[in-house]
Amino acid sequence: MDLLDVLVEKGLRREPPTRAEALAVLATSDDDLLDVVAAAGRVRRHWFGRRVKLNYLVNLKSGLCPEDCSYCSQRLGSKADILKYTWLKPEEAAEAAAAGVAGGAKRVCLVASGRGPTDRDVDRVSRTIEAVKGLNEGVEVCACLGLLADGQAERLRDAGADAYNHNLNTSESTYGEITTTHTYADRVDTVEKAHGAGLSACSGLIAGMGESDEDLVDVVFALRALDPDSVPVNFLIPFEGTPLAEEWNLTPQRALRILAMVRFVCPDVEVRLAGGREVHLRTLQPLALHLANSIFLGDYLTSEGQAGRADLEMIADAGFEVEGTDTPTLPRHRAEAGGACGSACGDDAQGPCGHDAQGPCADGAPDRGHDPAGDGARLEGCGGHAPAAGPCGSAGEPAATGEPVAAGEPEPSAGSEPAAGSEPAGGSVPAAAAGPRTDLVTVRRRGAGTDLAPNA
Numbered sequence: 001m002d003l004l005d006v007l008v009e010k011g012l013r014r015e016p017p018t019r020a021e022a023l024a025v026l027a028t029s030d031d032d033l034l035d036v037v038a039a040a041g042r043v044r045r046h047w048f049g050r051r052v053k054l055n056y057l058v059n060l061k062s063g064l065c066p067e068d069c070s071y072c073s074q075r076l077g078s079k080a081d082i083l084k085y086t087w088l089k090p091e092e093a094a095e096a097a098a099a100g101v102a103g104g105a106k107r108v109c110l111v112a113s114g115r116g117p118t119d120r121d122v123d124r125v126s127r128t129i130e131a132v133k134g135l136n137e138g139v140e141v142c143a144c145l146g147l148l149a150d151g152q153a154e155r156l157r158d159a160g161a162d163a164y165n166h167n168l169n170t171s172e173s174t175y176g177e178i179t180t181t182h183t184y185a186d187r188v189d190t191v192e193k194a195h196g197a198g199l200s201a202c203s204g205l206i207a208g209m210g211e212s213d214e215d216l217v218d219v220v221f222a223l224r225a226l227d228p229d230s231v232p233v234n235f236l237i238p239f240e241g242t243p244l245a246e247e248w249n250l251t252p253q254r255a256l257r258i259l260a261m262v263r264f265v266c267p268d269v270e271v272r273l274a275g276g277r278e279v280h281l282r283t284l285q286p287l288a289l290h291l292a293n294s295i296f297l298g299d300y301l302t303s304e305g306q307a308g309r310a311d312l313e314m315i316a317d318a319g320f321e322v323e324g325t326d327t328p329t330l331p332r333h334r335a336e337a338g339g340a341c342g343s344a345c346g347d348d349a350q351g352p353c354g355h356d357a358q359g360p361c362a363d364g365a366p367d368r369g370h371d372p373a374g375d376g377a378r379l380e381g382c383g384g385h386a387p388a389a390g391p392c393g394s395a396g397e398p399a400a401t402g403e404p405v406a407a408g409e410p411e412p413s414a415g416s417e418p419a420a421g422s423e424p425a426g427g428s429v430p431a432a433a434a435g436p437r438t439d440l441v442t443v444r445r446r447g448a449g450t451d452l453a454p455n456a
């Protein structure tokens with residue numbers, strides 16, 4: 001049977017592809033690109049219909065981070081000319097969040113730079129969560145504050161947080177090349193703490209940092225094993241003044257193949273199109289909506305996104321619809337299994353099936369944990385409960401929501417040669433996509449931390 005037919009069948013059963021199949025998706029040619037998008041799109045529509053969840057970032061504290069995540073404009077030693085400010089007051093954050101909610105966002109991601117919160121920071125963010133929820137009825141709140149100490153996830157949950165984001169960002173084997181001030185294991189520990197506290201876990205990756213196809217597959221399977229409810233896929237925004245400023249490795253076609261691979265590995269999880277979409281997908285962004293069921297509205301942590309109105313027009317023009325606050329995001333089996341997404345995911349009277357013509361719940365999907373492929377991947381990985389994007393990570397801001405990865409001064413991956421396997425099997429990289437597009441990277445100068453209206 002054709003590879004794509006196999007992957008669709010597995011995706012509809014929530015069965016993971018093998019590593020070889022995931023690698024094969026990344027190695028498909030440009031000639032096959034639309035077939036890949038169509039196949040992964042079938043899986044996306046099966047579980048999420050044509051709904052697009054909108055998320056909105058509020059950078060509570062910007063810059064001045066002591067960590068050394070090489071992709072991050074807020075890192076130690078960053079020369080990027082970003083906004084730098086300390087903690088927003090709760091009411092300032094609530095007002096910023098309200099702009100995103102007015103634009104259609106159902107989740108607000110409260111992000112702060114730094115290695116992790118002090119207990120005093122948790123108190124402060126707890127007051128902010130209350131203010132955000134007080135001003136924006138029914139909104140989901142995800143916190144992204146870095147590495148968590150024991151008990152902090154529980155305190156955030158008790159304050160009303162629905163989710164916590166902390167991205168893995170890249171494979172375990174290459175993690176030390178992008179960050180030296182904390183480890184991959186630290187990150188896994190925080191995602192597990194969020195899970196353990198009953199928060200919906202959100203954890204994702206950053207593509208385009210010079211990693212190989214094997215690295216990408218490794219991190220996506222690792223994410224599946226952690227079983228987040230949402231997986232933000234960031235595409236590196238190579239900020240001037242950071243060690244990865246020269247890493248322009250992605251083409252729009254490559255970005256779509258990566259998203260398709262993530263969808264096949266995590267079929268029933270909220271796959272979020274995160275930082276860098278405007279820079280790397282460019283005019284192909286609408287095709288990505290066939291793969292991801294969630295995007296960030298408006299700006300990122302330290303860079304500007306396209307106008308919020310353009311996001312909404314893109315969604316409508318592509319034939320998708322913005323997901324309402326009364327519609328659960330996750331399929332019923334995930335909501336019932338994890339309960340994490342206390343927020344939206346589960347117990348809405350309408351039930352997830354009520355919004356998906358294809359009836360995601362009606363297919364007799366195997367229980368979480370079943371591994372028909374027998375390839376060792378933990379099926380429950382994507383099957384059940386959710387993560388959030390770390391301050392650094394989730395949003396990826398490019399680093400943005402994503403999460404800070406700290407690294408000792410990893411060398412800017414030499415020369416920015418495309419990672420192995422990053423070129424289409426056909427061998428041709430479109431000329432227009434091959435060069436740096438620094439003209440598309442704009443430092444955020446509006447919204448939170450400024451006197452200018454936010455983009456939402």
Ligand code: SF4
Nearest residue numbers: 065069072392404405
């Ligand atoms: S990603 Fe987060 S922890 Fe890393 S440097 Fe940036 S703000 Fe700091």
